[in-house]
Amino acid sequence: MIGSGLGLGLRLLNRRFGSETGFQIRIILSVYDLPLSDFYCTPSIISNLSFSCFSSVASPAKSSDSNPFIVDYLVEAFGLSKTQALAASKLRMGMKDSKKPESVVHFLRQLGFSEAHVRGAVRVSPQILFSKIEKTLKPKLKLFQEIGLTGSDLGRFISKNAGLLTVSLDRRLIPCMEVLKKMFTIYGGHRSLILVLQRCKWVLTSDPEARLLPNISLLESHGIVGSQLSALFRRQPTLFLMRESALRDQLRRVVEMGVSADSRMFVHALHTISCMSPETLRGKFELFQGFGFSEEECMTMFEKMPVLFRCSEVKLKFGIEFFMNVIGFEKMVLVQRPMCLMYSIEKRVIPRYRVIEILKSKRLLKKVPIFLHVVELPEKKFVDRFISRFKDDLEELLVAYKGAVLDSSEEDEST
Structure with missing residues (x-):
């Protein structure tokens, strides 16, 4: 599963390199043009690259291999660690001034990024400071603006997910975004799409032909379509980034648990199975x-x-x-x-139990209700039937019900 792959990968890198692994992973994958989702899903990718390669890319650069000006600039202006700044400066040996990165900062500020957003984005992905604005940054950011991320919302998103600005526009971002737009246009809209990206940005980094589209087809073949498919994507986006064989294994486990693909519970069973070992x-x-x-x-x-x-x-x-x-x-x-x-025992079951016990003790009920039915009643119906109509005992009943004055629009509470 994705989580186990990520955990194994990070443990190996931590063991080898120490606390700067997050930055080192991004550097390594950018050098070898590897999508981060593949790293997440396939721990064996580490064994396919020699540790000598990791050392040459991710180990702290020697002073002779770095640009002192860029190192000082990144540390002082954006709060990067010395290790991060050294690694980033290796790719900018000839840069003698800060005109390029400052133009990027100015561009981001014009889009509504705050100073904190800019600093956060640079800490996540320092290489964006050296990107071409017109050719690279502007068209990529436009993709996110088109789904409703603008101004401070865009700044907040990019400050945490700046690595997406280093992903190929034509090979990854556009194809993946088109698949997602198609799925969420009818069911959920841009708001749901944004929630998915906030939960799992890596959905935009892998080849959709390799993972995303095959997994969608596989789920649809098991009856998970339309609103169920988009809802599953919102709740468990990592399912769509699994290897197809791993997803087939999850589906097999659901069937073995006795849940038919024809059941409306099938999609919920898959979500549950995928959440736990x-x-x-x-x-x-x-x-x-x-x-x-x-x-x-x-x-x-x-x-x-x-x-x-x-x-x-x-x-x-x-x-x-x-x-x-x-x-x-x-x-x-x-x-x-x-x-x-x-249902919440503290907020729903116990308060209703107390109310019914008071009514029973005062012999105010012509017929004692089945408590199962009491628990299942929507809030408004419960209050109308067992609290509001007993005017003389209203205060005592409300106290028993924790003094909660419930809005008539509230429905069943399940947490």
Whole structure:
């Protein structure tokens, strides 16, 4: 998976080079014209490049191999470390003044970048200071402006993702952006596209023909299309950057969990499976089994509500104990209605339980409701039915309900 690849890669580089690995990775990949997404997804890329190559590129430059003027300029004007400045200056040995980088800074300021945005962008990717404005920076930034990133919003985004300005415009940025625009034009719009880029900028750095398009086709072949596809992209963009074989393995795991591709839960099951290792999922099953649930019952719950298994073990344990030990639910109720465990116990379940207990103690209910139905009621209906109409006891009921005055537009709360 992408996360494991990144972790392994960073551990190896940390072991070899120390604390400047983030900058060194960018330098190495730019020298060898390698997309960073491939580094993320394929830890073996490290073994394909000799450590002598890493040393020559990423090790701190000797003073004879650097430009002292540029080093001092980068350190004093932008707060780069000496190691970063030395490495960046190696590629600018002949530069004797700061006219070029200052023109870039001026250009960025004209676009609405603050001083903090400019400094942040340079720290992330010093090489942008030496880029050609008209040929390189302007057309790349225009791509982001076209999807609604302008002014300070653009500055904020680039200050964290300046490495995108060093990616090939024609081979990477434009083809990838076209794929994303097509996906989000109908479902989600530019706002959703921006959220995806903020979460996973590397979606713009790999060859779309190699990863993005094949993975989209594979997901569509499993019934994940339209709004489901775009929603999955927003929630788990790294799925779309996996090797196709790795994505097939994730899909296989979903099917093995008993979720049919025809089920509307299939996409949610895939999201859940991709978020955790088999060992972590097994741990969630074992937690339920500790309360007497069988393997088959756990599988049924996963099939009905796969998102439940993304909850923390603390939340799951608290919910199971409250519903079974305090309220007295049989475990089969939770098997059939696992959504109950998704609700906030502190903010939803316990307050409603207190209200019902008060009404029962005062004999104000003609018929005691099934608590499962009470929990599932939208907020407005619960308040109207069990609080507002009891005028004489309104204050006590509201106190029991934590004094919350609920807006009628609020719907089910699941966190």
